[in-house]
Amino acid sequence: MELPVNKHQMKRMQSYDAFIQAALQVIAEKGYMHTSIEDIATTAGYSKAAFYVHFKSKDDFLAAFTQNLIQEFIDRFLSSFILQEDWTASVRHGIRLFIELAERDQWCLIFFEFYQIALRDEEVRSKLQLHYANWARFLAELLDKISSRNGLRWQTDSHTIASLIMALLDGYNLQRNILSAPVDAQHIEEAVIRLLRAWVLPEASKEG
Amino acid sequence: MELPVNKHQMKRMQSYDAFIQAALQVIAEKGYMHTSIEDIATTAGYSKAAFYVHFKSKDDFLAAFTQNLIQEFIDRFLSSFILQEDWTASVRHGIRLFIELAERDQWCLIFFEFYQIALRDEEVRSKLQLHYANWARFLAELLDKISSRNGLRWQTDSHTIASLIMALLDGYNLQRNILSAPVDAQHIEEAVIRLLRAWVLPEASKEG
Amino acid sequence: MELPVNKHQMKRMQSYDAFIQAALQVIAEKGYMHTSIEDIATTAGYSKAAFYVHFKSKDDFLAAFTQNLIQEFIDRFLSSFILQEDWTASVRHGIRLFIELAERDQWCLIFFEFYQIALRDEEVRSKLQLHYANWARFLAELLDKISSRNGLRWQTDSHTIASLIMALLDGYNLQRNILSAPVDAQHIEEAVIRLLRAWVLPEASKEG
Amino acid sequence: MELPVNKHQMKRMQSYDAFIQAALQVIAEKGYMHTSIEDIATTAGYSKAAFYVHFKSKDDFLAAFTQNLIQEFIDRFLSSFILQEDWTASVRHGIRLFIELAERDQWCLIFFEFYQIALRDEEVRSKLQLHYANWARFLAELLDKISSRNGLRWQTDSHTIASLIMALLDGYNLQRNILSAPVDAQHIEEAVIRLLRAWVLPEASKEG
């Protein structure tokens, strides 16, 4: 991901990106399981053989693709998320953003499929686990920030709370996208806020 | 599922079951994506051709297998679940049972993979959706039972609450099994109970 | 083809015939190439295994079927054909009958397919060759009868003439059934009669 | 059918032709029905997978092969056929050429098998029908040429006569190749010429 310095490198980056973008599109449409290298190459506008100029094998590609996927998801989230004055507003804003991103371009489906792949693929697994850990840490830090700003104290450690909230969000995405249950997103926001309140030590509770 | 009355029927049932059980084992191990009919047949101790005596095609098998999977999961749950006097005990018992079942024999992994498959396979999708709806209904009825027994009133309709609890459980299973996050199951029980308390109308609250 | 003398033999004949008839129907519809034993058995109302009670193998069946086909074709022709006073009437009547039979129940198609099979199957070939020879002989005798009755003399030996007429008829059937050319049957009658006249020694010609 | 301009195109044409030629050989030997892609590929000296580089499926191949078969047959005929001064010589020459070509390399057998296939395969059928129509037209034009050159007039329209002659030739080929009847080719020539004479309007007859 260095900056290109000559024409060869420019070209290389162009086609590399074309493959990644094409894969994103095809995988969203047909699922990784049913996506062949031919599919990706054709969509990218290159030949199958060109694929192997960039990636040693399909597994190699998978790793690169996964990395890209994760990075882009985080980038998009962070570039849109703004901490609000009112902590409940922050929570609602964050949840909405998360769900919105997950749904755009079928990313959610792709992620769930990659969770699946992670089961059998060490490299994908470690990448996703890191990704997940990053989110958990980000959320835990957010909770700490909230608590210190609002003079709250969590009854349970913030990392555990973060994990549970992520579970709820993941489960919700699963329902929405795979099981197509029509529970409104607003209920999720409500539930998270109630959960957070329920974890606040009673005596310290003086909401911001 | 009639009882067999002659040797032919005996044999047929035996081999059918052998295929289903073999599939369960192989799919848990390698994932459906990487499971060939050869794998299943060999594991079952039969020839590939024998597979086609029972199933018209791999898709046909998938449908039968999914149905079986769902049915067995429910059967096992219901045959072990006992409503407790104390509603929190009921909730804890149910959650523990659910998680335990999901983990035994890698069922959880299989289910998540089938959610994935459901995305592209109409038949599997409809079966899983029905399965999900059944669980949601079961849970909602349980909540109603709890509320009437304990003189509680839910602030939100019980079906929505049921859906959110299931989201939490699904998300938790995802973490545990796919992302291998080590949050303890007990935190989930805690969270669910707190959530339920948070949804009880304050004035009616006189816990059983 | 003996008369049955006991129940076993009765049953045997019944199912045997059922297989032959079923085969006739299925083969006419899908072609021998695409007809499986399963197809025949199912259409006959028996199991695949029952097929092997009557026929040692598919090849064995093929021989029996071919024999039956030929026999029935001849039987039908001979039971309908009536020698006319006027020899041209005889010829026209015979040709019409032949074409009609060939078309009924797609027999023509079946015959052409069996010519094909004969290429690679010794047994079928010898049966069809015998069948063909019989027709040629029958026709030659007919020509002889005509010539003696009408005081004609064929310029070429009657067997050769018979062969050429059969070639014309076969070729015509090919066109009609496989190439679906719409030449009217009446032209064939015309052509045959003209051919015959052309072969009559001029001096002897005094038509009946 | 452009001339190849680079090595890739050279190679492609080479292998394509190898497949077609191999198919011609194998099909002549074993019949299309019993010819597998493996057979063709092995005979051509390539792998099965290479077959699919050129043909999307066996059906697709069938269409290409049929087209090639027809084209080559016509090309060979036209490149050898020379219109003679004497019309009977033309007829004899044409018939001999036709029979000779049909027999070389077992083409006749292949054609008859493809007539068979045409019954169940729309694409092959339409190609063969076109082929047949072309022959009929060619023959009819030839007849017209003959009549105008020799001041004859056909009693029946030339297209019908052409069809009947083709029927005779087809039927003759059938006999020769499939039923192995030993009638001499010369009888066919004789018969065709007599038929043609029989169709000439008496008054106009002043043979060339």
Place this chain on the structure above:
DNA sequence: TATGAATGAGGCTTCATTCAT
């Protein structure tokens, strides 16, 4: 860098046939 040609391995499915009942 990019490509067309080629392939080995493997997957799904069909089918003629056997055998115990």
Place this chain on the structure above:
DNA sequence: GATGAATGAAGCCTCATTCAT
């Protein structure tokens, strides 16, 4: 005589991958 279960062999096709250009 008739059947359901089971199979080995074979067929069609896909796909990740390599290689010469």
